Amino acid sequence: MSTMDLIGKVMQALVGLAAFGVVMALLLAFLDRPEDKPRMASWGAAIKQGLRPRVILIAAFALIAVLARVLYGAVPWMTQELTNAAILVGVAGIAVVVLQWLLDRLLQPAAPRVRSAVMRLLGAALVIALVILAQMAESIPALDWVTPALVLAAPIVGWPLAAALLATAAIAFLPDRIRRHVRLIAWLVAAVAVVAVAFVLEQGREQPIGVWPWAAAAALSIVGVLGYLADQHDDSKPMLVFLMPAALLLTVGLVYPAIRTTVLAFTDASGTFNGIENFVWMFTQPEALVTLGNTVVWVILVPLLSTAIGLAYAVFIDKSRGERVYKMLVFMPMAISMVGASIIWRFMYAYRGPEQEQIGLVNQVIVWFGGEPQQILQNSPWNTLALIVVMIWIQTGFAMVVLSAAIKGVPTEQLEAAEIDGANPWQRFANVTVPGIRTSLVVVVTTISIATLKVFDIVRTMTAGNFNTSVVANEMYTQAFRSGEPGRGAALALILFIMVLPVVVYNIRVLNQQKAIR
Amino acid sequence: MSSVAVTPDPEITPKSADASLGGTTRADRVKRRLTxxxxxxxxxxxxxxxxxxxxxxxxxxxxxxGQISTTGWWTFFGDPQLTLANYGEVLFSGSASSPQLGEYFVNSLAIAIPGTIxxxxxxxxxxxxxxxxxxxxSSTLFVVVFALQIVPLQMALIPLLQLFVTFLQxxxxxxxEAVPFISERQFLPVWIAHAIFGLPLAIFLLHNFISAIPADVIEAARVDGAGHGQIFFRIILPLATPAIASFAIFQFLWVWNDLLVALVFSSGTPDTAPLTQRLAELAGSRGENWERLTAGAFVSLVVPLLVFFGLQRYFVRGLLAGSAKG
Incomplete structure (x- = not known):
């Protein structure tokens, strides 16, 4: 791995998180508008309050300038123009922050609204002055460092910025009733303007500008709408803004795709409607039937065996010495990935010819007992059982932990009463303990069933669905992303959903009843 | 959902303590019979x-x-020989045939950390x-969010990928183009996918905790002039730390251990593919190359096992609450 790659990856993570942080900070800023904040009582407090963010800002701008200077010459993509621009941004940024701070102090007696308006007017004047200065840069010897690119950029950035500042200054004096509506309109107009300007600019260039104007427009609209929602006088409603990102992601990422998949299930590879053909394929073609059959075997065996073993183990180790260690050993597979578990078990199942020494423990045990070593993962139908063992190995720990906690909840008095009545240990277990942990048993069985229905990683890693071991989730992936049959994949996903649905609904109902009892 | 198995513990402890105090430990007697x-x-x-x-x-x-592929590991006890060569080979070797897992390890981290935060x-x-x-x-919407947990993520894969290709690519x-040393194959789609699939559970879990915070506390803060930001960071977050820790650990392990989302939304190249994807690939293409597979598998297990042994309490809670996820 080259260092460049590593830097790129770390950069991605940092930039991604920083961008996310900025969006979140904006959200919070909307909810706590500075105008709404109570006036500071004393100068000292005001300075203290305003100082910290400004120091951070100044440091940030200084960092930009310094970083640009350091990188210049060190890395190839840091051109002279880019360096100049960065230094310019840094210096100008620091100047603006300091100026704004001084002004803020001077205007302290005025109302917040007036203060921000004056500030914006001054800012707009400054920007306009800079734009004009940039256009005259050629004729002023002191400004010879201004490159043509900067001259071109100045009006493109400057005029909209000045317009925005003037517009917001004006909006601040509108009556309360219509202000937030006008604000929203202003944001949307700005969004449209960005795209329009980009189109105009694009006419005169060979190179297309690409998607950036659209990104800017989308960002402006989102900010506008969020601000509109937040800008209400009722105190709690603005918090609805907090719901927006989650609601948006869930709608775009789960609700819409689920609906789309349902529709897709009735189309063929080219996307045209073909009725229930995909489902006919699923229930008639031998390979698809094997898949469904395997899934049924999985969903019967795994919950049953995991729960049974987990329960037995929980009972055996209950209140014994070293219970914690016992639990940890069996629960550990739950923490590791199914891919990791699959490799662990492939190693257990590893096959060497009968004349060779075995390296897989399972085959070695077979040999020790005088049998022939087997190609465990290739001999159908036993290979499906071999895969099921892996899932049981993983899920037993889960069953054990839940049931162990439930067993400890069974009242000792009941067990004693049963003992006095002459019940033997097995009867006590079957007639007192098991009824006492019934709800937990249901939860464990249903939860493991759901996990089993969706099992993908194990099959993918151990056999990739070959040798008649495929299950619905794996076949869905194969059809949709490997064979180019998204319709069939969607149909399988739909079947999966239908199979999971009753289990989950039942699970939720049990949980609700349980809650009601508490 | 976390109430299933987590709550019994605190209820039990005082009860059994009582029993052992009074009389000659009746509970002990019953217990002895059972074990x-x-x-x-x-x-x-x-x-x-x-x-x-x-x-x-x-x-x-x-x-x-040489020993891994010719003799069973149980023969080790007759002929003990240990080496770190396998780990050096899978993690750092630059040769084309080596798994080069170091790179994928970085990818896994770069996916899992933002994918949790x-x-x-x-x-x-x-x-x-x-x-x-x-x-x-509000309550209807909350139930809808909770109900979204039942949508298997398989249902979302195909359309979500289409959306990403159209709008995100x-x-x-x-x-x-703008920053050349960021590859055009990025982590962004995987982050978004994991964020989406993690949200329903996270909202449910955190809501249970946050709604239990006494209203007085928040009212008092508002009277003192605290904004939403301050309330959120100074009151809500500290008080909800246990729930946040549980979910964070569960989600981190879920993302770290995930294969399906990675297969669909990452490029499958060393640029973005996580460890699990590389391992699954190795198991498929070099299934008999055990010195690499064993060391490679263990590289991928180290982080989850550390989390498991270090933060077991939070892990169990997150797991129990999240077992219906996905």
Whole structure:
């Protein structure tokens, strides 16, 4: 791995998180508008309050300038123009922050609204002055460092910025009733303007500008709408803004795709409607039937065996010495990935010819007992059982932990009463303990069933669905992303959903009843 | 859902303590009857069977390559030889045939950390709103969010990928153009996918906690002039730390261990593919190359096992609450 790659990856993570942080900070800023904040009582407090963010800002701008200077010459993509621009941004940024701070102090007696308006007017004047200065840069010897690119950029950035500042200054004096509506309109107009300007600019260039104007427009609209929602006088409603990102992601990422998949299930590879053909394929073609059959075997065996073993183990180790260690050993597979578990078990199942020494423990045990070593993962139908063992190995720990906690909840008095009545240990277990942990048993069985229905990683890693071991989730992936049959994949996903649905609904109902009892 | 198995513990402890105080430990007597030698032996056998596969893999990963493929790991005890060569080979070797897992390890981290933080923050904000804003249809909306947990993520894969290709890819390309050393194959789609799939559970879990915070506390803060931001960071977040920790650990392990989302949304190249994807690929293409597979598998297990042994309490809670996820 080259260092460049590593830097790129770390950069991605940092930039991604920083961008996310900025969006979140904006959200919070909307909810706590500075105008709404109570006036500071004393100068000292005001300075203290305003100082910290400004120091951070100044440091940030200084960092930009310094970083640009350091990188210049060190890395190839840091051109002279880019360096100049960065230094310019840094210096100008620091100047603006300091100026704004001084002004803020001077205007302290005025109302917040007036203060921000004056500030914006001054800012707009400054920007306009800079734009004009940039256009005259050629004729002023002191400004010879201004490159043509900067001259071109100045009006493109400057005029909209000045317009925005003037517009917001004006909006601040509108009556309360219509202000937030006008604000929203202003944001949307700005969004449209960005795209329009980009189109105009694009006419005169060979190179297309690409998607950036659209990104800017989308960002402006989102900010506008969020601000509109937040800008209400009722105190709690603005918090609805907090719901927006989650609601948006869930709608775009789960609700819409689920609906789309349902529709897709009735189309063929080219996307045209073909009725229930995909489902006919699923229930008639031998390979698809094997898949469904395997899934049924999985969903019967795994919950049953995991729960049974987990329960037995929980009972055996209950209140014994070293219970914690016992639990940890069996629960550990739950923490590791199914891919990791699959490799662990492939190693257990590893096959060497009968004349060779075995390296897989399972085959070695077979040999020790005088049998022939087997190609465990290739001999159908036993290979499906071999895969099921892996899932049981993983899920037993889960069953054990839940049931162990439930067993400890069974009242000792009941067990004693049963003992006095002459019940033997097995009867006590079957007639007192098991009824006492019934709800937990249901939860464990249903939860493991759901996990089993969706099992993908194990099959993918151990056999990739070959040798008649495929299950619905794996076949869905194969059809949709490997064979180019998204319709069939969607149909399988739909079947999966239908199979999971009753289990989950039942699970939720049990949980609700349980809650009601508490 | 977390109430299933977590709550009994605190209820039990005082009760059994009472029992052991009063009389000659009646509970002990009952207990002794229940644990027979046979049960202990059976438990021991199960524990050994459950531990042996992992132990065998761990031991094998430290054996010399030639020995792994010719003799069983149990012969180690007759002829003990250990080496770190396998780990050096899978992690750092630059040769084309080596798995080069170091790179994928970085990818896994670069996917899992934002893949945990993003849904956590979004869900915390949403849960705050759900818990403290009274608006029409709030409870209905909450039930809808909770119900989204039942949508298997398989249902979302195909359309979500289409959406990403249409709307996200142009921005990724543009970003690559603007900053050349960020590859055009980025983590962004995987982050978003994990954030989406993690949200329903996260909102549910955090809402349960945040709505239990006394209203007085928040009212008092508002009277003192605290804004939403201050309330959120100074009051909500500290008080909800246990729930946040549980979810964070669960989500981190879920993302770290995930294969399906990675297969669909990452490029499958060393640029973005996580460890699990590379391992699954190795198991498929070089299934008999055990000196690499054993060490590679263990590299991917180290982080989850550390989390498991270090933060077991939070892990169990997150797991129990999240077992219906996905």
């Amino acid at each position: 027979s030698p046979g049960a202990t032996i059976a438990a021991l056998i199960i524990a050994v069977i459950w531990t042996i596969p992992t132990f065998g893999l761990l031991l094998s990963s430290f054996r010399p390559a 993003i849904p956590l923050v979004l869900a915390a904000l949403a849960a705050y709103a759900f818990a403290w804003v009274k608006f029409k249809g 142009p921005f990724q390309d543009a970003l690559h």
